[in-house]
Every structure is written in C-alpha cells, then in structure tokens.
Amino acid sequence: MQEIFEAIKEASKQIQDVIELGDTAKSENENSTGDTQLKLDIASDVIIEKVFATVPSIKAIVSEEQEEIVHLNDKGEYLIAYDPLDGSSLVDVNLSVGSIYGIYKNDFTGDNIIASVYVVFGPRVEMVVAYKNSVKLYRLFDGEFNYIKDIKLEEKGKLTATGSTQMCWPEHHKELINSMYKDGYYLRYSGGMVPDLHQILLKGGGLFSYPGTTDKPKGKLRQLFEVFPFALAYEYAGGQAVNGKSRVLEIETTHIHDTSPCFFGSKDEIKRVLEVYKDHV
Known part of the structure; x- marks a missing residue:
C-alpha cells in the first residue's frame, strides 16, 4: 500500500x-x-x-x-x-x-x-x-x-455546503438546508467537491450534500471516483456518509460510472438528514 x-x-x-x-x-x-x-x-x-x-x-x-x-x-x-x-x-x-x-x-x-x-x-x-x-x-x-x-470530526459542526442548483432541489431538501441556516450554520460552497469537503473535515464538522434532483434523480457525483472515497474518509474521521436512507458504502454499484445522491458530515448533521429524508427516499 x-x-x-x-x-x-x-x-x-x-x-x-x-x-x-x-x-x-x-x-x-x-x-x-x-x-x-x-x-x-x-x-x-x-x-x-x-x-x-x-x-x-x-x-x-x-x-x-x-x-x-x-x-x-x-x-x-x-x-x-x-x-x-x-x-x-x-x-x-x-x-x-x-x-x-x-x-x-x-x-x-x-x-x-x-x-x-x-x-x-x-x-x-x-x-x-x-x-x-x-x-x-x-x-x-x-x-x-x-x-x-x-483529522477527527466533532459530533456537530457549523458549516453546510450543498450542490446542484436550488431550482432543481426537492422541497424536503430545501427545507433541510433552510432549517440549518435558521439554526446558525454558515454556508461554505465553492463549487469544488474536494475543497468543500476538505474544509468541513478541517473545521471539525458540518454537512456536505449533493441530493438527487429533478434533473439528476440519481445524483451527479460518481460512486467509485468521488462518493466512496470521501465516505471512507468521513467514517474514519468519526463522521458518516449516507445517500439519504442508507450508508453510502453499502449501496449497490452496477456500473463503474454509477452516480448516487450523497451526504457527508458529522453524526449530528447526518442524523438530521436521515430524519428529513426518511419519507422521501
């Protein structure tokens, strides 16, 4: 290795x-x-x-x-x-x-x-x-x-970064993000997956999300190249990674270029995601 x-x-x-x-x-x-x-x-x-x-x-x-x-x-x-x-x-x-x-x-x-x-x-x-x-x-x-x-994540963070355009978000995702703003989370989004996820890791926690959207119901980010590698990093750092319902690393891959909705974060933020998404996935 x-x-x-x-x-x-x-x-x-x-x-x-x-x-x-x-x-x-x-x-x-x-x-x-x-x-x-x-x-x-x-x-x-x-x-x-x-x-x-x-x-x-x-x-x-x-x-x-x-x-x-x-x-x-x-x-x-x-x-x-x-x-x-x-x-x-x-x-x-x-x-x-x-x-x-x-x-x-x-x-x-x-x-x-x-x-x-x-x-x-x-x-x-x-x-x-x-x-x-x-x-x-x-x-x-x-x-x-x-x-x-x-690198270790705290149980709860202060940052949120979410991908895609807001006009394509499902309503429950909009509600999730708006509720986080109301609770004092800071928006930190550059449009680059690597720097945004890196910032959340180094700042101790938060939530990075790229949901399934109206134009890309199965998400945009590729499982093998993007989603799984960061899922492993977040889990090893003490956080979690889910697709809205299940642990990311347990979802099925049928093709090398498969995509998936994905949420990476501290345990508190992922608990929040699962609660919001439980009736919508």
Missing part, C-alpha cells in the same frame, strides 16, 4: 506543475458522463496512468475521464478508481481543485474499498489519506509531503 501512496505523491507533484503552467482551455472531447474535458483533465489523467503503470501491486485502474477499466498488472492486488482533477474548471478563476483516489480489493464496490486519498491543489498542496481507521493530513513543502496531523 505504501508504494501506492508514494505514487500518488509523485503524480500530485507533476499535476501541480501542470496546473501552474498548463493549458486551461477546453478540449474537443467529452468524458463518460458527458462533461466537456479540459486539457488539464486529460493531462492529469495521463500523468496518473503513467505513474500507476510503474507500481507492481496495482492490478487495474479506472478513471472518471475514461470509459473502461485499464488492466495494468495481472499479479497486482489493488484496484484504483480516481478522478484526476475534480473541479478543473475552477483553475481559470484560481480556486482550489483536487484529485480523488479510491483503493479497492477484489472489485469496484463500496464494501471493497480499503483506503482513499485526496489531494487539494490550492494556496497549499495538501494530501489526506484514509487508511486503517485513521485520516492523516500531509502538506507539500520543500518538495516532500510532510505529516501534519490526524
């Missing part, structure tokens, strides 16, 4: 260089979910695949930017699903973006994820590793990722 973490560190250094110097224009391609790929997405994807191809323990990989699973080493033990540069459209306006990695064994499903990593590219480059029931923060300086601290 350590060689995989080292590979992610190396890929992240190269991606940081691409972000600083690379082309932020759109390409002529679309990814598997119909989003137009930026040249940064493609460049980051190429970097990660090349780095992972050198790691003997990796059996296969699948990228959010590609249609199919890529087989690397028949004798490898691990499967990795990754989003090479989540929120890449934010680079143009100099907001934080990130890479997300889910590390699986046997099959690409929630109950087979054993570790996850995400990297935030912002004013500082930070890496968070969820493995063996701990969540550890590392920061890049002097060319190396240095351990900073373990």
